[in-house]
Amino acid sequence: MAAAARSSRPRMQRWFPGTIQPLVVSAPMADVTNPKLVSEVVRAGGLGFIQGGRAFKPDAPDLPKLETQLKLSRDLLNPDGRDDSSDGILPIGVGFVLFSDSAASHFGETTVPILARHRPAAVWLFAPDPEKPETLGRVMESLRGRDSGWKPKIVVQVGTVAAAREAATLGADVIVAQGVDAGGHGFVKAGGIISLVPEIKDMLREEFTDREIAVWAAGGIADGR
Numbered sequence: 001m002a003a004a005a006r007s008s009r010p011r012m013q014r015w016f017p018g019t020i021q022p023l024v025v026s027a028p029m030a031d032v033t034n035p036k037l038v039s040e041v042v043r044a045g046g047l048g049f050i051q052g053g054r055a056f057k058p059d060a061p062d063l064p065k066l067e068t069q070l071k072l073s074r075d076l077l078n079p080d081g082r083d084d085s086s087d088g089i090l091p092i093g094v095g096f097v098l099f100s101d102s103a104a105s106h107f108g109e110t111t112v113p114i115l116a117r118h119r120p121a122a123v124w125l126f127a128p129d130p131e132k133p134e135t136l137g138r139v140m141e142s143l144r145g146r147d148s149g150w151k152p153k154i155v156v157q158v159g160t161v162a163a164a165r166e167a168a169t170l171g172a173d174v175i176v177a178q179g180v181d182a183g184g185h186g187f188v189k190a191g192g193i194i195s196l197v198p199e200i201k202d203m204l205r206e207e208f209t210d211r212e213i214a215v216w217a218a219g220g221i222a223d224g225r
Helices: 002-007 011-015 035-043 062-077 103-118 134-144 161-170 193-207
Strands: 047-053 090-097 120-126 153-158 174-178 214-218
Touching: 011 214, 035 047, 035 062, 035 090, 047 062, 047 103, 047 120, 062 090, 062 103, 090 103, 103 120, 103 134, 120 134, 134 153, 134 161, 153 161, 161 174, 161 193, 174 193, 193 214
Parallel strands: 047 090, 090 120, 120 153, 153 174, 174 214
Antiparallel strands: none
């Protein structure tokens, strides 16, 4: 009976306990998001992401900053020092921009150990160098390959159905469909959010029938009239 009850819960609430429907996600935008914002999003039933950085060499200043942000996030969510989760998962996400040439070569060595110590619930990956198609696969492999019991949901941001297919093939748990009408960093090739989301969902339904892959929509619709 308990197993049946768990399986009947909405997928996002199974994956991210403590969140509510509909899931609201605070994206990992550099210089905007921070542990205080993320902790308030989590308290309100959403899923907040901090920005983890874009430089991954051993001497990169992003690394100690990431460690500090993760520690502060846990302190804000557990001010009395008590961790209510049974598995030590920190109920936030961390986002990374992967266009640095150090992503493929250093992410697993320098960044994954920090993440594994703090155990965030999700890792969001964006903008690998298009001239280095192996980057996304190597980063995802480094996240999946640790024998630590920490298995974050991997979120990949895309702008086309083809990119969504590649991310799903590599093992993404969540596809962020960013429409060309979104703010912030955009893609050279992208569709509008109204068409992109259903096209990606149809592709996943037809080609990945044995996988449970979620789709998040990114990019708003505004009308000034």
